[in-house]
Amino acid sequence: MSLWQHLPVYHRYAELPETFYIRVIPTPLENPRWVTWNAPLAEHFGLTGVPDEIWLQIFSGEPVPDYFQPLAMKYAGHQFGVYNPALGDGRGLLFGEIRDRQGRWFDVHLKGVGQTPYSRMGDGRAVLRSTIREYLCSEAMAALGSETTRALGMMVSDTPVYRERVEQGALLIRLGETHIRFGHFEHFFYTGQHDDLRLLADKVIEWHFPQLLLQSHQQQPYQQKVPPYLGLFQEIVQRTAKMIAFWQAYGFAHGVMNTDNMSVLGQTFDYGPFAFLDDYDPHFICNHSDYQGRYAFDMQPGIGQWNLTALAQAFTPLVGKNELETELGTYTVLLNQEYSRLMRCKLGLQQHQDGDSELCSDMLKLMAKNRVDYTLFFRRLSSLDAQPPEFVAELFHDQPAAMQWLQQYRLRCEREIDSAGHRYSAKQRCQVMRQVNPKFVLRNYLAQQVIDAAEQGDFLPLEQLIQVLQHPYDEQPMFEQYAELPPAWGKCLEISCSS
Structure with missing residues (x-):
């Protein structure tokens, strides 16, 4: 009868004290219908086939079987730099945890299930518009190679949801290795619940970083010992640096980097007013509500x-301030190292050489001055094994300056040699570059087009865009229109936190 009969559901988080959460019964949606189901992701958990009406009822909140124990997590956070203690899962519920075929743990989290004690006068719902955007972007980021939450499925309903206008209520089934945020630690610290703070740290280590406990026991007497709590903070710093380096290299703007939207695993989640860059503008603000930038x-x-x-x-309360400050000091170094590595990959430069930073900096300045499309530039740069430099330069208003930079780039590429002393050919270089420079990204106007169609009951454009975004590095000539420059109206869409 159940999707989960052969897939055990666990409740590790629900076994924590009730200071960590409140149990909540979801409020069912009116006349829910499946919009899409992520079959490739489902197969990683041994879940095959198309979901039926029983699954629809379970995930929409009526009834909730015993093997699920929905709860709303309690946390706090700094929102736009201001501490807010009154946060928690306001429209999402953790239903339980499952394991994939490799034994990795994932939360089953439903977003849009109605009010919780943390809804703060909100309705606890998610609208079709924002649900489509999160589904698309989490899957797009995963296909690009980013660590992120995933979307297992999505449904729409007849439940009216009031935002700037009346919209359809929707629901997202989200899978993530954890939903524990920076804000969880902040909540227990600022409320003085330091025993629970320590318990939270213990469980994050046990569940996600067990090697920290093993390392602390295996260290030799002459080695400098790293306590598990300091090791945990080190891991979070390193993963956060790596995540944001990826964002910068791939032109992704999150839009709401509040501490309650920051995963302790360095995974992108809580997709709201995000955007991938169209024209390269380092000062780009994607969130219409972010008045100060x-x-x-x-x-x-x-x-x-x-x-x-x-x-x-x-x-x-867990680690000395001096030790924490030392680890904080590594963040910028780690981020810059990872960003440099990623940018060298995007430029097809496998070795670090003097002048590379200046070459990249000059490129970005030229792109910003000429308002060059970020994704299209790197994709065209990856085609210089078959196209002349003018194919790239025509993206610039100042084509002579672009040709001058391209000449410097060509000379730099000629200095690349392999371990045997042979130069890499343009074909070798560009083949590798096309594996890291996507042809397709989730541009805001593409998302808006499928949202417009979906709100009229047509979900075929959504399914087609999902198919395209699942293979961002492939040529996909039948979907060439998705790789074109956005229309003028598509560059000025206003996206806010409203969802």
Whole structure:
């Protein structure tokens, strides 16, 4: 009868004290219908086939079988730099945890299931518009190679949801290795519940970083010992640096980098007013509600450090301040190292040589000045084994300047040699570059087009866009239109936190 009869559901988080959560019964949606089901992801958990009406009822909240124990997590966080203690799962519920075929644990989290004690006067619903955007972007980011939450399925309903206008209520089934955020630690720190803070840290280590316990026992007497709590903070710093380096290299703007939207595993989640860059603008603000530009694209690395500093404050009952400050000092170095590595890959430069930073910096300045499309530039740069330099330069208003940079780039590429002393050919270089420079990304106007169709009951454009985004590095000539420059109207869409 059940999808889950052969797939055990666990409740590790629900076994924690009730200071960590409140049990909540979801509010069912009116006349729910499946929109899409992520069959490739489902297969990783041994879940095959198309979901039926029983699954629809279970996930829409009526009834909730005994093997699920829905709960709303309690946490806090800094929102736009201001501490807010009154946060928690306001429209999402953790239903349980499952394991994939490799034995990895994943939360089963439903978003849009109605009010919880943390809804803060909200209705606890998610609208079709925002649910489609999160589904698309989480799957697009996964296909690009980013660590992220995933979307297992999505449904729509007749439940009216009131935002700037009346919209359809929808629901997202989200899978993530954890939904524990920086804000969980902040909640227990600022409320003085330091025993629970320590328990939270213990469980994060046990569930996600067990090697920290093993390392602490295996260290030799002459080695410098790293306590597990410090090791945990190190891991979070490293993973956060790697995540944000990926964002910067792939032109992704998150839009709401509050500490309650930061995963302790360094995985992108809580997709809201995000955007991939069209024209390269380092000061791009994707969130219409971000009036001060706090979360602008070029601010993301610094905000990552700000958020880690807030987390470090919450760690002070566990780790000494000097040790925390030392680890915080590694963040920028780690981020810059990872960003440099990723950018060299995008440029097809396998070795680090003097002048590479200047070459990349000159490129970005030229792109910004000429408002060059970020994704299309790198994809065309990856085709210089078959196309002349003019194919890239025509993206620039100042084509002579572009040709001058391309000449410098060509000379740099000629200095690349393999371990045997042979030069890499343009074909070799570009083949590798096309594996890291996507042809397709989730542009906001593409998302808006499928949203417009879906709100009229047509979900075929959504399914087609999902198919395209699952293979961002492939040529896919039958979907060439998705790789074209966005229309003028598509570059000025206003996306806010409303969802």
